[in-house]
Amino acid sequence: MKEFPIIEEKNIILRKLELSDYAGYLDYVTDEKISSQFNFNYNDESAKLRLEELTQKYSQENKPFVWAIALKDTNEFVGMITIDSISFANKRFSIAYGIRSVFRGNNYAYLACIALIDFIFNNFDMHRLELAHNIDNIASQKTIEKLGAKFEGIARESKFYNNGFKDRKIYSILKHEWLKESK
Secondary structure, three states, X not given: OOOOOOEEEOOEEEEOOOHHHHHHHHHHHOOHHHHHHHOOOOOHHHHHHHHHHHHHHHHHHOOOOEEEEEEOOOOOEEEEEEEEEEEOOOOEEEEEEEEOHHHOOOOHHHHHHHHHHHHHHXXXXXXXXXXXEEOOOXXXXXXXXXXXXXXXXXXXXXXXXXXXXXXXXXXXXXXXXXXHHOO
């Protein structure tokens, strides 16, 4: 991919992280609700270093695995969405996302998921999207179910976080299902 893709969906855009996102990024990575779901443990300095690392990686490698979710009209940093894992051999990928507290309840996670899923299924030879959430993350469960993902089961103690292992609910969407539903 020669240029980092900017993806638009209604009132949000998915774009590169920028150093100017620092204040919003710091709010995001130090938010207790988000850090408990993603195993973040950042302070001011480590958050700044991580943001610098991510933005430098983009400029050197131009590999779009992490997008900032931003408001289309103001470009304000709302959260992040990532390709969490990808297997080209098995034509499978997974995504993860998080929204800053002040922006929750506006469907931004849902819209970002739609934008990224459409982008991946329409531009890459992928067959399966896998989605997962910690069993206690009801907001993410609602987002995933709203996307039309099929529940497959519970992966017991499958993710380690600051305070121990957590069970995760596992879902999937197949490309033909997504394309049929999104038309």
